[in-house]
Amino acid sequence: xxxxxxxxxxxxxxxxxxxxxxxxxxxxxxxxxxxxxxxxxxxxxxxxxxxxxxxxxxxxxxxxxxxxxxxxxxxxxxxxxxxxxxxxxxxxxxxxxxxxxxxxxxxxxxxxxxxxxxxxxxxxxxxxxxxxxxxxxxxxxxxxxxxxxxxxxxxxxxxxxxxxxxxxxxxxxxxxxxxxxxxxxxxxxxxxxxxxxxxxxxxxxxxxxxxxxxxxxxxxxxxxxxxxxxxxxxxxxxxxxxxxxxxxxxxxxxxxx
Amino acid sequence: xxxxxxxxxxxxxxxxxxxxxxxxxxxxxxxxxxxxxxxxxxxxxxxxxxxxxxxxxxxxxxxxxxxxxxxxxxxxxxxxxxxxxxxxxxxxxxxxxxxxxxxxxxxxxxxxxxxxxxxxxxxxxxxxxxxxxxxxxxxxxxxxxxxxxxxxxxxxxxxxxxxxxxxxxxxxxxxxxxxxxxxxxxxxxxxxxxxxxxxxxxxxxxxxxxxxxxxxxxxxxxxxxxxxxxxxxxxxxxxxxxxxxxxxxxxxxxxxx
DNA sequence: ATGTATAATATGTATGACACAATAATTGAA
DNA sequence: TTCAATTATTGTGTCATACATATTATACAT
Numbered sequence: 001x002x003x004x005x006x007x008x009x010x011x012x013x014x015x016x017x018x019x020x021x022x023x024x025x026x027x028x029x030x031x032x033x034x035x036x037x038x039x040x041x042x043x044x045x046x047x048x049x050x051x052x053x054x055x056x057x058x059x060x061x062x063x064x065x066x067x068x069x070x071x072x073x074x075x076x077x078x079x080x081x082x083x084x085x086x087x088x089x090x091x092x093x094x095x096x097x098x099x100x101x102x103x104x105x106x107x108x109x110x111x112x113x114x115x116x117x118x119x120x121x122x123x124x125x126x127x128x129x130x131x132x133x134x135x136x137x138x139x140x141x142x143x144x145x146x147x148x149x150x151x152x153x154x155x156x157x158x159x160x161x162x163x164x165x166x167x168x169x170x171x172x173x174x175x176x177x178x179x180x181x182x183x184x185x186x187x188x189x190x191x192x193x194x195x196x197x198x199x200x201x202x203x204x205x206x207x208x209x210x211x212x213x214x215x216x217x218x219x220x221x222x223x224x225x226x227x228x229x230x231x232x233x234x235x236x237x238x239x240x241x242x243x244x245x246x247x248x249x250x251x252x253x254x255x256x257x
Numbered sequence: 258x259x260x261x262x263x264x265x266x267x268x269x270x271x272x273x274x275x276x277x278x279x280x281x282x283x284x285x286x287x288x289x290x291x292x293x294x295x296x297x298x299x300x301x302x303x304x305x306x307x308x309x310x311x312x313x314x315x316x317x318x319x320x321x322x323x324x325x326x327x328x329x330x331x332x333x334x335x336x337x338x339x340x341x342x343x344x345x346x347x348x349x350x351x352x353x354x355x356x357x358x359x360x361x362x363x364x365x366x367x368x369x370x371x372x373x374x375x376x377x378x379x380x381x382x383x384x385x386x387x388x389x390x391x392x393x394x395x396x397x398x399x400x401x402x403x404x405x406x407x408x409x410x411x412x413x414x415x416x417x418x419x420x421x422x423x424x425x426x427x428x429x430x431x432x433x434x435x436x437x438x439x440x441x442x443x444x445x446x447x448x449x450x451x452x453x454x455x456x457x458x459x460x461x462x463x464x465x466x467x468x469x470x471x472x473x474x475x476x477x478x479x480x481x482x483x484x485x486x487x488x489x490x491x492x493x494x495x496x497x498x499x500x501x502x503x504x505x506x507x508x509x510x511x512x513x514x
Numbered sequence: 515a516t517g518t519a520t521a522a523t524a525t526g527t528a529t530g531a532c533a534c535a536a537t538a539a540t541t542g543a544a
Numbered sequence: 545t546t547c548a549a550t551t552a553t554t555g556t557g558t559c560a561t562a563c564a565t566a567t568t569a570t571a572c573a574t
Contacts, residue, residue, distance in 0.1 A: 063320035085349030092342030
């Protein structure tokens with residue numbers, strides 16, 4: 001392995017320095033969420049730099065999700081949500097995704113989600129039960145051919161359980177999984193166009209367990225649900241591999257007759 | 258609860274549009290990592306906008322980690338790493354951290370890491386074994402009073418196991434956990450200044466299991482290791498709570514004599 | 515071929531200007 | 545006096561221009 005050195009960028013740009021400065025202020029709670037920052041002009045004066053530098057710094061901060069720029073109104077410290085915090089993940093996975101992520105994702109789901117479900121059973125509020133019931137109703141009313149909606153509801157169900165666990169780190173941990181699922185589902189549907197979803201029944205049993213605060217049942221039912229989904233995913237992988245293989249054969253025969 | 262709607266910012270700024278445009282090109286692989294983008298001037302011409310708009314767009318893209326701006330040289334499409342992808346997480350957790358995250362993090366670690374360790378035992382390469390051995394040696398040589406280094410090595414060990422699992426989603430999933438651990442460790446050390454770490458022994462047993470490809474043992478040993486760490490963490494929580502309580506009492510008596 | 519000096523290039527920063535929407539201030543009506 | 549409509553002000557969005565300075569390429573000398 002040949003190591004490589006990165007170029008040394010000695011003098012940081014002004015805008016970066018401004019970014020770091022403001023970022024530090026936010027981290028140190030000198031600037032609190034919702035608070036309005038000084039105007040561009042004032043910032044220019046404070047840092048003794050041009051508006052160019054200040055504006056570029058503010059754009060970077062907004063791209064990072066630390067501030068919100070309200071057009072022609074002002075710059076405000078943003079109350080970062082977990083969703084924004086992991087927004088970069090979506091882009092990353094969009095770029096790096098490949099088909100064997102399907103198995104990897106399901107392995108992880110099998111490991112984590114039953115536990116999360118148990119915690120949900122232990123800590124769920126009545127409000128979350130209500131939300132989950134609503135979700136189930138919507139799924140019941142969803143026409144079987146409307147895959148789009150069904151996927152959304154399925155995802156929502158699992159995310160609501162993550163929230164119901166009352167462990168604030170769980171949604172962060174599961175974010176990569178949830179980011180990848182739409183793509184995985186799309187792949188499943190393109191290769192098994194007329195697969196039938198049994199999500200509704202599984203969700204019903206899971207919700208019942210959570211409702212009754214039956215931690216063991218919640219764990220078990222979620223385990224069963226994910227195992228079933230994983231099985232489906234495995235079938236898809238097989239089909240994709242077979243198709244790829246067939247394609248390969250076809251190519252070989254045409255290339256070297 | 259009165260809901261509130263956020264203002265709709267219809268006319269997106271020019272720089273935003275440019276960002277979306279270039280972002281799309283990167284996502285569609287029209288621009289590949291390492292590739293140099295046109296110069297600012299050329300981009301101005303292509304989009305028919307001022308240099309201001311282009312520059313602000315480029316700054317946002319660089320803040321998002323999609324491009325790297327080399328000073329006075331050019332703008333290059335960045336090959337996003339998973340670390341960059343979740344860089345926003347660090348900021349978020351810095352802002353949101355509170356003491357009960359300790360328990361939440363350990364709950365999650367108990368749920369996930371044994372599984373990850375099992376996968377590592379199944380899929381580990383000889384290279385990863387070597388790396389893990391090196392880590393263990395360094396930890397053995399680490400003086401017990403050097404908490405800083407020990408923490409780093411401990412974290413490294415767990416991250417290396419995550420990598421050894423050969424599941425590319427695992428490091429992403431565990432990122433929030435690893436982001437929080439330094440802070441948690443710092444808290445432990447401030448409240449139990451002379452606690453003694455038994456990490457070395459546990460790590461030894463874990464590595465042995467992985468080396469022998471003994472999946473069950475790997476699972477079990479990691480489970481034991483994390484359970485032990487969680488126990489310590491619980492003690493710390495107790496101590497903190499007691500201190501807080503004592504402080505509370507003190508305040509009460511001084512305020513209302 | 516290697517190293518140095520020069521020129522061309524691209525980004526970094528500053529300044530000034532103006533459009534336009536959002537807010538604040540003012541005015542007018544009930 | 546209170547509320548609504550109008551006007552004024554403010555602050556951001558965008559453009560144009562200029563120059564500084566570091567990087568890269570070119571040419572030249574050794």
